[in-house]
Amino acid sequence: MNTDKIKIFLDLAESLNFSRTAQNMNITQSAVSQSISSLERYLNTKLFYRSRKQVTLTPAGQLFYQGMHPVITQFNKAVTHAREVAQSVNTLLTIGFAGSGYDRYAINQLVQEYSKYKPDVKIFLENYDHRTMVSRLKQGFCDVVLTRPESIDSGITLSYQKLLDGRFYAVCSKHYGYAGSRPV
CATH class of the missing domain: 3.40.190 (D-Maltodextrin-Binding Protein; domain 2)
Known part of the structure; x- marks a missing residue:
């Protein structure tokens, strides 16, 4: 599992809109769908309820969001800090x-x-x-x-x-x- 799929999941969990997530992540809507499907296969559970008019998180999706949001936030901080350190050797x-x-x-x-x-x-x-x-x-x-x-x-x-x-x-x-x- 890579962090890009998790970032796509987090964005979709917040926007609840495949088109908006595609725009936010600068990828196609199809790539968003594929990433979410891949993540669901990896976790062996559905993360979203999907209909033509609405996208909502499943209970498993809500738990995964609550667990991953701080992890990705900390990951982003660590990446930023590492880059700052590398630039200021x-x-x-x-x-x-x-x-x-x-x-x-x-x-x-x-x-x-x-x-x-x-x-x-x-x-x-x-x-x-x-x-x-x-x-x-x-x-x-x-x-x-x-x-x-x-x-x-x-x-x-x-x-x-x-x-x-x-x-x-x-x-x-x-x-x-x-x-x-x-x-x-």
């Missing part, structure tokens, strides 16, 4: 991060700074455990990952760029008895 940046406190701080800073210089680039953030993040980088699903050079197998050729300086803080319970003379 150079305007997408996927950043992988493991989710540490520093990563979250760094992501916020990096996205803000980068967006000032490249406002047309859409940034996608992917949060994974370290092993998955590195695997996604190797497979080309991430453009950039936040990590340290020693965290990735030495068998991979990568370039590393220091992006931010930061500090780590140890947060302890007030009941923890730190006996050091210098701050942690």
Whole structure:
């Protein structure tokens, strides 16, 4: 079954007029009839009651319409999104991060700074455990990952760029008895 037959069915279910559906779909009335007949054979049920003066949905046709309308709507959205992505290949940046406190701080800073210089680039953030993040980088699903050079197998050729300086803080319970003379 192809989506064209389903789209023809949906149009006919809304218009209840073979001629209007043919016009809407830019096909012949005969092609509408053939598509509906083919769909009915595939489903092994009648979808429409037909007479010379009127076309109405059968109960099975009503259920099929209710089920397929959101599916085709979502399908059309996915197609549109895929086309937009394909047209904007150079305007997408996927950043992988493991989710540490520093990563979250760094992501916020990096996205803000980068967006000032490249406002047309859409940034996608992917949060994974370290092993998955590195695997996604190797497979080309991430453009950039936040990590340290020693965290990735030495068998991979990568370039590393220091992006931010930061500090780590140890947060302890007030009941923890730190006996050091210098701050942690």
